[in-house]
Amino acid sequence: MRQKASFSWLYIPISILIFLAFALFIERSGISYTVSHKPVEFLPPVSAAEAQMGSTFNSRETRCLILSYTDSVVQDKAYETVAAALDSMKVPYHQKNIGQTGALDIAAYDTIIISFVEFSRLSDYTDHLLEWINNGGKLMFAIRPDNSQVLREHLSEFGIAFLDPGYIESDGIEFLTAMLPGSSGQKFGLDFMIHSSLPVNLASTTILHAISADDQGVPLIWEKEYGDGKIMFVNSDQFIDKSSRGVLGAAYSALQDVVIYPVINAATFHIDDFPAPIPEGTDEKIFSQFTRDIQSFYLNVWWPDMQELQEKYNLVYSAFIIETYNYQTEPPFVYDINQQDIFQYFGGLVLRDGGEVGLHGYNHIPLCVEEDKKNQVLGYPTWPSQISMQKAVDELHQFSTGMLSGQPFTSYVPVSNMLCDQARRWLPEIVPELHVIASVYLPDVDVPAYVQEFEEADDGIIEYPRITSGYHPSDFMRWAQVNELWLHYAAGHFVHPDDVLDSYRSQGNTWLDMRETLDEYLLWLYSAMPNARNLTASEGGMAVQRYARLVPHFDCEVNICQVTLDGFYDEGWLMMRTNKTPADISSGSYVEVTNNLYLIEADEAKFEIRFKVGQ
Numbered sequence: 287m288r289q290k291a292s293f294s295w296l297y298i299p300i301s302i303l304i305f306l307a308f309a310l311f312i313e314r315s316g317i318s319y320t321v322s323h324k325p326v327e328f329l330p331p332v333s334a335a336e337a338q339m340g341s342t343f344n345s346r347e348t349r350c351l352i353l354s355y356t357d358s359v360v361q362d363k364a365y366e367t368v369a370a371a372l373d374s375m376k377v378p379y380h381q382k383n384i385g386q387t388g389a390l391d392i393a394a395y396d397t398i399i400i401s402f403v404e405f406s407r408l409s410d411y412t413d414h415l416l417e418w419i420n421n422g423g424k425l426m427f428a429i430r431p432d433n434s435q436v437l438r439e440h441l442s443e444f445g446i447a448f449l450d451p452g453y454i455e456s457d458g459i460e461f462l463t464a465m466l467p468g469s470s471g472q473k474f475g476l477d478f479m480i481h482s483s484l485p486v487n488l489a490s491t492t493i494l495h496a497i498s499a500d501d502q503g504v505p506l507i508w509e510k511e512y513g514d515g516k517i518m519f520v521n522s523d524q525f526i527d528k529s530s531r532g533v534l535g536a537a538y539s540a541l542q543d544v545v546i547y548p549v550i551n552a553a554t555f556h557i558d559d560f561p562a563p564i565p566e567g568t569d570e571k572i573f574s575q576f577t578r579d580i581q582s583f584y585l586n587v588w589w590p591d592m593q594e595l596q597e598k599y600n601l602v603y604s605a606f607i608i609e610t611y612n613y614q615t616e617p618p619f620v621y622d623i624n625q626q627d628i629f630q631y632f633g634g635l636v637l638r639d640g641g642e643v644g645l646h647g648y649n650h651i652p653l654c655v656e657e658d659k660k661n662q663v664l665g666y667p668t669w670p671s672q673i674s675m676q677k678a679v680d681e682l683h684q685f686s687t688g689m690l691s692g693q694p695f696t697s698y699v700p701v702s703n704m705l706c707d708q709a710r711r712w713l714p715e716i717v718p719e720l721h722v723i724a725s726v727y728l729p730d731v732d733v734p735a736y737v738q739e740f741e742e743a744d745d746g747i748i749e750y751p752r753i754t755s756g757y758h759p760s761d762f763m764r765w766a767q768v769n770e771l772w773l774h775y776a777a778g779h780f781v782h783p784d785d786v787l788d789s790y791r792s793q794g795n796t797w798l799d800m801r802e803t804l805d806e807y808l809l810w811l812y813s814a815m816p817n818a819r820n821l822t823a824s825e826g827g828m829a830v831q832r833y834a835r836l837v838p839h840f841d842c843e844v845n846i847c848q849v850t851l852d853g854f855y856d857e858g859w860l861m862m863r864t865n866k867t868p869a870d871i872s873s874g875s876y877v878e879v880t881n882n883l884y885l886i887e888a889d890e891a892k893f894e895i896r897f898k899v900g901q
């Protein structure tokens with residue numbers, strides 16, 4: 287008879303294993319806790335009831351009036367930029383076109399923004415306006431007013447000691463205060479901003495926020511108290527396009543005691559055309575530097591370097607697939623490259639590290655037909671029909687699903703950031719799991735790009751634009767980014783692996799140079815963006831949903847603000863700009879981003895912020 291085997295000796299190792307599993311579970315839970323501030327699911331499309339929220343926003347007491355005088359493109363752009371900044375901050379406002387008939391009634395408002403140049407058109411109202419400021423009104427010149435007699439009569443009220451005749455031209459902007467996150471002491475725009483300004487000497491009673499970045503140091507933005515009110519003076523005609531919304535929003539908020547506005551708090555890093563076929567053979571420059579062929583360079587140099595950056599800044603990569611680089615526009619569309627292993631290797635690593643893989647293109651031809659007249663601009667062929675594009679997108683979707691099984695493809699980046707209207711309409715039908723389209727935020731004079739706002743479209747797709755690009759972001763991109771840090775607390779960057787091979791996009795720089803300039807850019811960005819959330823494109827889209835639906839109401843007394851958030855789901859990120867010093871928050875947390883600017887994470891739809899006594 288066989289003896290019963292005794293397994294009691296197993297108890298010890300099993301206990302150890304159970305303990306280790308438990309410890310690992312705790313550790314994992316701990317890790318997931320630290321990232322629990324990420325949104326984890328898409329919200330269902332806005333219902334009719336929720337759509338009413340817009341009316342909540344509109345029914346808020348409107349205390350801001352934008353004066354416009356629309357007779358030229360510049361004036362329209364100035365008005366649109368101010369209005370877009372306030373829309374983004376959910377500040378309700380009225381518009382009054384002073385070229386139209388009807389009296390100007392300012393008594394109901396506490397803030398007036400002048401978005402046109404012809405200040406002399408207000409000559410009948412200036413005394414009334416100054417009295418209104420004296421009694422606590424806040425006036426902002428969003429664009430440099432003309433050098434007129436009407437202005438000359440009131441120089442001291444506006445903080446101007448001397449005004450020479452005519453105008454002065456100057457270049458770039460240098461911030462003397464931290465008006466925008468990351469802006470203090472920084473210069474921008476020496477090669478793209480040419481201001482036409484009033485040639486002023488300021489009175490010592492002004493607070494000067496910014497001067498021109500050239501040797502002249504022309505005062506560009508200052509504030510001045512007048513009686514119980516305040517004036518914010520923008521002495522430039524350059525802040526009239528989309529890239530400058532932040533600085534106008536900041537100027538508006540500096541007039542107020544407390545401003546609280548919703549933000550996205552998302553930093554995304556996209557790698558377009560990745561994974562994608564890697565050319566075989568060698569590239570002269572790459573070979574002379576690394577003695578490797580192109581594939582070996584990407585596997586053994588480029589990707590390890592990108593992973594080093596990922597670790598350094600806790601980046602989360604969103605990679606966008608190109609299946610093939612053929613120029614085929616007629617079906618059947620098939621996979622005609624033999625690089626499945628490279629595809630799965632890179633895609634798998636991006637996913638392993640918490641990143642996302644999204645769709646970019648079957649090939650690299652934008653989804654437009656001949657009549658759209660867009661592909662021709664960049665020398666691309668056009669598609670013969672909508673159906674052929676749909677079949678190509680379907681092939682991409684099926685191929686990607688086959689390569690990275692079990693992975694939903696919820697994000698799409700249009701090739702060359704171009705996407706024509708019809709394709710935009712049918713895309714969610716061909717890729718039913720699609721939630722996010724990530725193109726570009728800024729229009730580009732050279733590319734008929736699909737330009738987006740951070741918003742939910744009527745069909746439920748989330749528009750999630752990228753703001754900057756490349757391994758060597760230009761000064762203009764840094765300007766746009768610093769404005770977006772203020773306005774949405776959002777950063778969105780994209781690069782291409784093959785920028786290294788492209789002499790135009792690499793600007794003649796080596797990979798080592800490119801890696802270094804990208805590193806410097808990221809260091810600048812993350813230094814300016816405390817508590818930034820590094821999110822995938824899809825998570826960024828989820829954050830946009832929560833931002834887009836959030837409407838804050840705040841009621842402030844001297845030492846306390848009561849805040850109510852309409853459209854609150856599971857998280858609320860807000861920015862608070864105030865000269866007061868916050869002491870505590872009843873639910874949630876806050877961190878100082880820069881002087882007088884605080885990032886708030888609200889845990890509930892109602893909370894209060896207390897300020898230090900005596901502030």
Ligand SMILES: [Zn+2]
Binds near residue numbers: 701
């Ligand atoms: Zn691409």
